[in-house]
Amino acid sequence: MKTEVLDAGSIAGYDEEVDVVVIGLGCAGASVALGAVEAGAETLVVERAGGGGGTSAMSGGVIYLGGGTALQKACGFEDTAEEMLKYLQASIGAGRDDAKLEVYCDGTVEHFDWLVAQGIPYKETFYYGQSGEPPTDDGLVWSGSENVHPFRDIARPAPRGHVAAMPGVAGPKVMSALCKAVEASGARTAFNTRCSALYRERDGAISGVRLERFGENRHVRARGGVAITTGGFILNDEMLLAYRPEARKCSLRVAAEGDDGSGIRLGMAAGAGTRHLDKVSVSLPVTQPWDLKAGLLVNAQGQRFINEDAYYGRLGDYALLRHDGRCWLIVDDGFYVEPEYGYDLAAVGETPAELGREIGLPEGALESTIEVFNRHAERGEDPLFGKREPYLKPLLTPPFGAVDCTTENARYAVFTLGGLASDIDGHILDPEGRIIPGLYGAGRSTSGLAVGGYSSGLSLGDGTFFGRRAGRAAARR
Amino acid sequence: MKTEVLDAGSIAGYDEEVDVVVIGLGCAGASVALGAVEAGAETLVVERAGGGGGTSAMSGGVIYLGGGTALQKACGFEDTAEEMLKYLQASIGAGRDDAKLEVYCDGTVEHFDWLVAQGIPYKETFYYGQSGEPPTDDGLVWSGSENVHPFRDIARPAPRGHVAAMPGVAGPKVMSALCKAVEASGARTAFNTRCSALYRERDGAISGVRLERFGENRHVRARGGVAITTGGFILNDEMLLAYRPEARKCSLRVAAEGDDGSGIRLGMAAGAGTRHLDKVSVSLPVTQPWDLKAGLLVNAQGQRFINEDAYYGRLGDYALLRHDGRCWLIVDDGFYVEPEYGYDLAAVGETPAELGREIGLPEGALESTIEVFNRHAERGEDPLFGKREPYLKPLLTPPFGAVDCTTENARYAVFTLGGLASDIDGHILDPEGRIIPGLYGAGRSTSGLAVGGYSSGLSLGDGTFFGRRAGRAAARR
Numbered sequence: 025m026k027t028e029v030l031d032a033g034s035i036a037g038y039d040e041e042v043d044v045v046v047i048g049l050g051c052a053g054a055s056v057a058l059g060a061v062e063a064g065a066e067t068l069v070v071e072r073a074g075g076g077g078g079t080s081a082m083s084g085g086v087i088y089l090g091g092g093t094a095l096q097k098a099c100g101f102e103d104t105a106e107e108m109l110k111y112l113q114a115s116i117g118a119g120r121d122d123a124k125l126e127v128y129c130d131g132t133v134e135h136f137d138w139l140v141a142q143g144i145p146y147k148e149t150f151y152y153g154q155s156g157e158p159p160t161d162d163g164l165v166w167s168g169s170e171n172v173h174p175f176r177d178i179a180r181p182a183p184r185g186h187v188a189a190m191p192g193v194a195g196p197k198v199m200s201a202l203c204k205a206v207e208a209s210g211a212r213t214a215f216n217t218r219c220s221a222l223y224r225e226r227d228g229a230i231s232g233v234r235l236e237r238f239g240e241n242r243h244v245r246a247r248g249g250v251a252i253t254t255g256g257f258i259l260n261d262e263m264l265l266a267y268r269p270e271a272r273k274c275s276l277r278v279a280a281e282g283d284d285g286s287g288i289r290l291g292m293a294a295g296a297g298t299r300h301l302d303k304v305s306v307s308l309p310v311t312q313p314w315d316l317k318a319g320l321l322v323n324a325q326g327q328r329f330i331n332e333d334a335y336y337g338r339l340g341d342y343a344l345l346r347h348d349g350r351c352w353l354i355v356d357d358g359f360y361v362e363p364e365y366g367y368d369l370a371a372v373g374e375t376p377a378e379l380g381r382e383i384g385l386p387e388g389a390l391e392s393t394i395e396v397f398n399r400h401a402e403r404g405e406d407p408l409f410g411k412r413e414p415y416l417k418p419l420l421t422p423p424f425g426a427v428d429c430t431t432e433n434a435r436y437a438v439f440t441l442g443g444l445a446s447d448i449d450g451h452i453l454d455p456e457g458r459i460i461p462g463l464y465g466a467g468r469s470t471s472g473l474a475v476g477g478y479s480s481g482l483s484l485g486d487g488t489f490f491g492r493r494a495g496r497a498a499a500r501r
Numbered sequence: 502m503k504t505e506v507l508d509a510g511s512i513a514g515y516d517e518e519v520d521v522v523v524i525g526l527g528c529a530g531a532s533v534a535l536g537a538v539e540a541g542a543e544t545l546v547v548e549r550a551g552g553g554g555g556t557s558a559m560s561g562g563v564i565y566l567g568g569g570t571a572l573q574k575a576c577g578f579e580d581t582a583e584e585m586l587k588y589l590q591a592s593i594g595a596g597r598d599d600a601k602l603e604v605y606c607d608g609t610v611e612h613f614d615w616l617v618a619q620g621i622p623y624k625e626t627f628y629y630g631q632s633g634e635p636p637t638d639d640g641l642v643w644s645g646s647e648n649v650h651p652f653r654d655i656a657r658p659a660p661r662g663h664v665a666a667m668p669g670v671a672g673p674k675v676m677s678a679l680c681k682a683v684e685a686s687g688a689r690t691a692f693n694t695r696c697s698a699l700y701r702e703r704d705g706a707i708s709g710v711r712l713e714r715f716g717e718n719r720h721v722r723a724r725g726g727v728a729i730t731t732g733g734f735i736l737n738d739e740m741l742l743a744y745r746p747e748a749r750k751c752s753l754r755v756a757a758e759g760d761d762g763s764g765i766r767l768g769m770a771a772g773a774g775t776r777h778l779d780k781v782s783v784s785l786p787v788t789q790p791w792d793l794k795a796g797l798l799v800n801a802q803g804q805r806f807i808n809e810d811a812y813y814g815r816l817g818d819y820a821l822l823r824h825d826g827r828c829w830l831i832v833d834d835g836f837y838v839e840p841e842y843g844y845d846l847a848a849v850g851e852t853p854a855e856l857g858r859e860i861g862l863p864e865g866a867l868e869s870t871i872e873v874f875n876r877h878a879e880r881g882e883d884p885l886f887g888k889r890e891p892y893l894k895p896l897l898t899p900p901f902g903a904v905d906c907t908t909e910n911a912r913y914a915v916f917t918l919g920g921l922a923s924d925i926d927g928h929i930l931d932p933e934g935r936i937i938p939g940l941y942g943a944g945r946s947t948s949g950l951a952v953g954g955y956s957s958g959l960s961l962g963d964g965t966f967f968g969r970r971a972g973r974a975a976a977r978r
Contacts, residue, residue, distance in 0.1 A: 026933040029772060031703045118746030226508045226703075262934075266776040266922070266948075269595030289932035293772045295506060299743040302779035325885045327804045346823045386884035388876060392869045399865060407863035408802045445743070455766035456503040457739075471743075 025220060027290040032223040032231050038245035042068045042212075044498045045233050045246040046253060047219045047287060050078025050280070052467025052487035053253035054202040056450070057211040058142070059495025065248055067211040067495075070235055072218045072282055076203040077196070079255050079280040079439070079468070080484060084157040085194025086167050087488070088481030090184040091129055093136040098148035099164045103182035105129040110179035111170055115338075115477040119300060124473055127448050128489055135489050136186065143201040147189040153314050154364070155335060156480040161189040168479030169335040173410030185481050198484065218286075222250060222294055222463075230294060230462035249462045249498035251450065253491065256440035256468035257285025258304075267301040267442070273349050273431040274306065274438035283439070287469040291444040294463060297455040299471035300442035305478035306340035307437040310353050310429055312364035317415035319427065320354040320397060323347040326380060326389030328397065331409040333416075337478035340436055349431030352383055354390070358421035365435050370428035379424045394419055439468070441478070446470040450494020464498045466491035502697060504767040509700040509708050515722035519545045519689075521975045522710050522723040523730060524696045524764060527555025527757070529944025529964035530730035531679040533927070534688040535619070536972025542725055544688040544972075547712055549695045549759055553680040554673070556732050556757040556916070556945070557961060561634040562671025563644050564965070565958030567661035568606055570613040575625035576641045580659035582606040587656035588647055592815075592954035596777060601950055604925050605966055612966050613663065620678040624666040630791050631841070632813060633957040638666045645956030646812040650887030662958050675961065695763075699727060699771055699940075706938035707771060726939045726975035728927065730968065733917035733945035734762025735781075744778040744919070750826050751783065751913035760916070764946040768921040771940060774932040776948035777919030782955035783817035784914040787830050787906055789841035794892035796904065797831040797874060800824040803857060803866030805874065808886040810893075814955040817913055826908030829860055831867070835898035842912050847905035856901045871896055916945070918955070923947040927971020941975045943968035 043065035046056045053069055054076065060067045071078075090096065091105035109129040113120060140146065151162035158165050167185025169175050188194040188201075206213065214237065221234035223243070232245040257263040258277045263285045265272075277283075292298060311317045317333040321343070330342045332353070343351050352370060373379030380390035398418035400406055406416055428434050444465050445453040452463040452470075466472075467487035474482040520542035523533045530546055531553065537544045548555075567573060568582035586606040590597060617623065628639035635642050644662025646652050665671040665678075683690065691714065698711035700720070709722040734740040735754045740762045742749075754760075769775060788794045794810040798820070807819045809830070820828050829847060850856030857867035875895035877883055883893055905911050921942050922930040929940040929947075943949075944964035951959040 026935075028933070029705075031705075033703060118749075119742050226510060228506075228508075265596050266774075267779075272595075289774075292769070292774060292932040295770045295772050297743075297766075297769060298775065298778075300779075301775075302744075302777075325805075328802075386873075386877070388873050389885065392873050396863075396865050396869050400863070408866065455769040456505070458503075 025218060025286065027220055027286055027293065029222045029224055029293045032225050035223065035243055038232055038243045040242070041245040041247060042066045043248040044251065044495065045070065045244055046251045048078060048254035048282065049076035049203065049213065050253060050255055050467060050487065051080035051199065051202060051484050052491040054206050055488040055491025056251045056253055056466055056495040057206050058209055059492035060499040061209040061211050063496045063499035065499035068214065068244065069206065069211055070214045070217040070219060072216065074215050077199040077280070079278065079283055080487065081195050081199035082278065082280050083195035083484060084480060085188050085198045086156050086185045086481035086484065087139065088167060088184050088479055088485040089132040089136045089186045090182060091133050093133050093186065095136065095146050095148060095163050095186055096182060099150040101182045107180045107182065108184065111175055112473065114175055114178045115169055115479060116474055117476050119475050123448050128473060128486065131489065139488065142205040144198055145189045146186060150183065154312050156185060157193060158187060159191060161191045163187055163189060167481050169338050172333045173331050173412065222290060224294065228460065230460065246462065248501045249464050251464035251466065251494055251498055252287040252291055252444065252469045253465065253467045254287030254469050255283045256443065257283060257288055258439045259283045260285040268304050270344055271304050271438050274344065274436035275431065276435055276437040278437050278439040288443050291452055291463065291465065294460060295454050296452045296460060297445035298443065299445050300475040303441040303475045304438050305337055305441055305474065306344045307336050308340035308343050308429060309336040309365050309435065310363055310367050310427060311336060311339065313361055315359050315361050316353065316355065316363060318359045318417055320393065320419065321351055321429065322354055322390065322393060324350040326385040326393050328393055328408060331406065331411040333411050335479065337480060343429060344431065344436060349436065351429045353427040353429055354419065355425045355427060356419040356421045357423055360425060363427060367427050367429065367434055370426045372423045372425045374422050376424055379426055383426045441475055443468060443470040448493065449497040450490055451497065464494045466494045502695060502763065504697055504763055504770065506699045506701055506770045509702050512700065512720055515709055515720045517719065518722040518724060519543045520725040521728065521972065522547065522721055523728045525555060525731040525759065526553035526680065526690065527730060527732055527944060527964065528557035528676065528679060528961050529968040531683050532965040532968025533728045533730055533943055533972040534683050535686055536969035537976040538686040538688050540973045540976035542976035545691065545721065546683065546688055547691045547694040547696060549693065550757065551692050554676040554757065556755065556760055557964065558672050558676035559755065559757055560672040560961060561957060562665050562675045563633050563662045563958035563961065564616065565644060565661050565956055565962040566609040566613045566663045567659060568610050570610050570663065572613065572623050572625060572640050572663055573659060576627040578659045584657045584659065585661065588652055589950065591652055591655045592646055592956060593951055594953050596952050600925050605950055605963065608966065616965065619682040621675055622666045623663065627660065631789050633662060634670060635664060636668060638668045640664055640666060644958050646815050649810045650808050650889065699767055701771065707940045723939065725978040726941050728941035728943065728971055728975055729764040729768055729921065729946045730942065730944045731764030731946050732760045733920065734760060734765055735916045736760045737762040745781050747821055748781050748915050750908040751821065751915035752908065753912055753914040755914050755916040765920050768929055768940065768942065771937060772931050773929045773937060774922035775920065776922050777952040780918040780952045781915050782814055782918055782951065783821045784813050785817035785820050785906060786813040786842050786912065787840055787844050787904060788813060788816065790838055792836050792838050793830065793832065793840060795836045795894055797870065797896065798828055798906065799831055799867065799870055801827040803862040803870050805870055805885060808883065808888040810888050812956065814957060820906060821908065821913060826913065828906045830904040830906055831896065832902045832904060833896040833898045834900055837902060840904060844904050844906065844911055847903045849900045849902045851899050853901055856903055860903045918951055920945060920947040925970065926974040927967055928974065941971040943971045
């Protein structure tokens with residue numbers, strides 16, 4: 025569906041008035057609504073699907089929180105806002121939004137308590153050995169590269185993946201709690217309802233929306249503001265071609281039906297600036313269970329390119345964007361276990377040379393890579409990439425195997441990170457950094473905390489955290 | 502300076518009316534003006550600098566043309582629009598604009614004749630051994646990767662860099678000719694004049710501009726349209742942080758003072774879509790003269806990552822964006838010559854091991870890279886990256902050297918490629934792909950032919966080619 029921005033003077037009048045209109049009911053939309061209602065605003069949430077949840081409900085349900093949350097303390101981990109900030113700044117890297125990172129790290133202890141107060145249950149136990157989405161109902165996991173080179177030397181590591189108590193995939197648990205909280209809050213919800221247009225006053229302010237439901241249009245004035253929380257654009261091939269073509273090669277696009285970028289396009293048409301539309305989170309969860317981190321990830325030239333004990337979100341980023349999604353995890357019979365997510369062995373060989381031939385690597389390349397790695401590993405070192413114990417050991421035990429990590433055959437999970445430019449209160453900004461009056465946003469329609477170096481849980485984290493702030497700001501207006 | 506888009510109803514009236522207003526007088530602005538005047542339009546060109554030229558005048562002056570231009574024929578090269586299209590599609594890769602590529606390849610023979618008719622002189626001689634900017638006044642050079650792996654097997658190679666007859670840097674020659682042609686055309690020019698605002702009608706059409714000259718404002722109505730030709734944003738650090746932070750590490754930003762993205766921001770504020778704002782052209786001209794292509798470009802792990810005989814625009818892209826701008830060109834005493842652009846030797850060693858230690862590579866890494874390369878090169882092969890004769894030879898002759906290609910110490914030349922979304926007639930498009938009435942653009946304010954895999958001359962090429970088309974379209978409206 026094409027969206028548009030129209031002159032508010034072009035309609036006879038609004039059918040209805042509220043304080044805040046929220047477009048989309050994922051974790052960001054729910055949090056905007058809750059924030060707005062808490063601040064006393066009459067709030068309407070519209071969602072194009074038949075019910076709430078969005079991509080948040082399809083996610084692993086991890087929320088990246090720290091600084092010493094109640095859950096971290098219960099599990100015996102120390103953490104501070106400062107260490108969390110240092111890690112996030114280093115792992116996200118250039119282009120990060122320091123203002124957002126600072127307010128987030130300062131506020132996550134309170135934010136965790138708020139999430140619990142909304143009804144999200146957490147079990148006070150820690151799970152080791154798998155990232156992001158534990159197969160149990162344990163509450164705390166490592167969901168980033170905190171504990172590996174180079175980050176462990178930059179900031180004191182602590183696990184910060186907070187997972188709602190539900191074995192396997194906790195996203196539905198998070199969203200059913202938040203949707204119930206929205207219902208209980210007194211915010212109105214309208215499902216099967218799209219926002220097809222924004223109305224703009226002559227001074228540039230956004231004052232209302234055109235809503236479409238089963239072919240009927242309705243015009244709603246938003247006295248405080250309109251918040252765009254419609255998610256990213258990983259399902260929109262045309263936008264991917266314009267911003268990040270490589271993402272189309274990934275076998276798994278992490279998305280609900282709505283992630284077609286409609287809200288981002290709507291905001292751009294209203295004159296919003298954008299940030300980091302080329303950034304994506306790409307996961308290559310081939311090192312689950314973690315024993316597989318002892319493998320060597322090599323590219324089409326048989327070269328290693330990363331410390332394999334890094335978080336799978338970092339592996340995927342390097343594999344897809346720097347090595348064209350053509351790589352293999354080289355394993356030996358000493359540590360090999362079956363990968364969790366259905367990755368296949370592309371080939372097996374009695375020697376590195378035989379294995380290299382089988383997968384079509386240049387002659388001598390894999391032998392040379394393994395030889396250099398083994399020589400250093402025997403001394404407990406990885407001067408190329410800084411991999412560490414317990415996953416640093418020479419590959420010596422035949423047969424050797426190559427786990428297929430090419431995009432054609434393997435699971436790469438991707439979603440978009442960039443979006444509309446926004447400030448720490450969820451105001452949408454124009455290309456000069458000025459607030460567009462009446463326009464708000466949160467979640468993956470906006471450019472948030474993670475614009476590279478993804479750690480799991482940052483999207484639900486900033487969607488809920490900055491969603492609340494956006495709701496309060498729109499209510500105050 | 503911050504720009505804005507204002508309601509046309511907010512001003513008392515326009516001070517002046519013309520058919521077409523062109524903002525910026527680089528190669529794109531000049532060509533819009535010439536195209537508009539040819540189509541009979543009363544045209545005003547405003548330029549914020551004291552005279553015309555812009556970044557085009559700071560460039561090497563190469564124009565990428567082919568398909569059998571008069572110059573190619575005079576130099577004895579065969580070429581067709583089909584082969585040119587195949588090369589450009591393959592080298593630019595995913596995200597390219599096929600509609601623009603097709604009309605460009607079909608039209609470049611005529612376009613070359615038009616450029617000559619504007620007064621740009623070309624000497625009918627071919628120069629071999631250096632790319633892009635020959636030290637002579639020869640007219641034709643290789644300015645891309647046409648003749649190297651993998652492109653030589655995809656499309657029949659032909660040199661397509663058309664260089665105005667001026668030894669060294671031909672950009673000023675191109676622009677002095679085009680500026681003279683603009684003067685002679687009857688278009689009016691206003692220098693030291695900025696466009697600080699666009700005026701928008703209630704139906705969304707752009708109808709005029711606010712011009713600022715020495716602190717005085719003037720409002721000009723544009724009956725046909727306003728064309729944004731203000732260049733890219735390589736001088737705007739804030740925009741680089743939002744779209745391509747790595748570019749800030751490059752020592753040479755190829756830009757005139759005006760490349761601060763003002764026109765792109767103006768278009769975005771008017772609700773334009775954008776494409777590929779993360780894309781940059783990064784040149785690492787370390788293999789000039791070409792004898793240096795026999796070297797091995799290695800990263801911080803001592804690994805090769807590209808066929809070193811590729812065009813320097815391709816080398817820079819890989820070095821900066823895939824290897825963090827940390828690399829060295831390994832040479833031996835058998836072929837070493839002094840690099841053209843002041844690259845320094847970071848270290849010299851009697852053996853690869855000694856050289857590797859000197860530049861801080863992991864022990865054994867460089868030895869292993871050279872050993873694998875030499876073994877294949879002795880058989881005339883480079884199965885890793887496809888480098889070819891005459892630059893494929895084993896490195897055997899001590900001493901060995903490492904030419905410093907780290908961003909801290911070496912010349913990386915960068916400019917932005919992405920910009921406003923436009924069609925083949927220079928209409929600026931909204932995020933849904935609809936024309937914004939009255940708004941046009943060309944050159945590096947728009948996303949053009951090259952959105953990756955840069956070949957030199959594509960920017961002057963599409964700026965002039967699609968500039969002419971935009972001028973005609975605005976004149977017709």
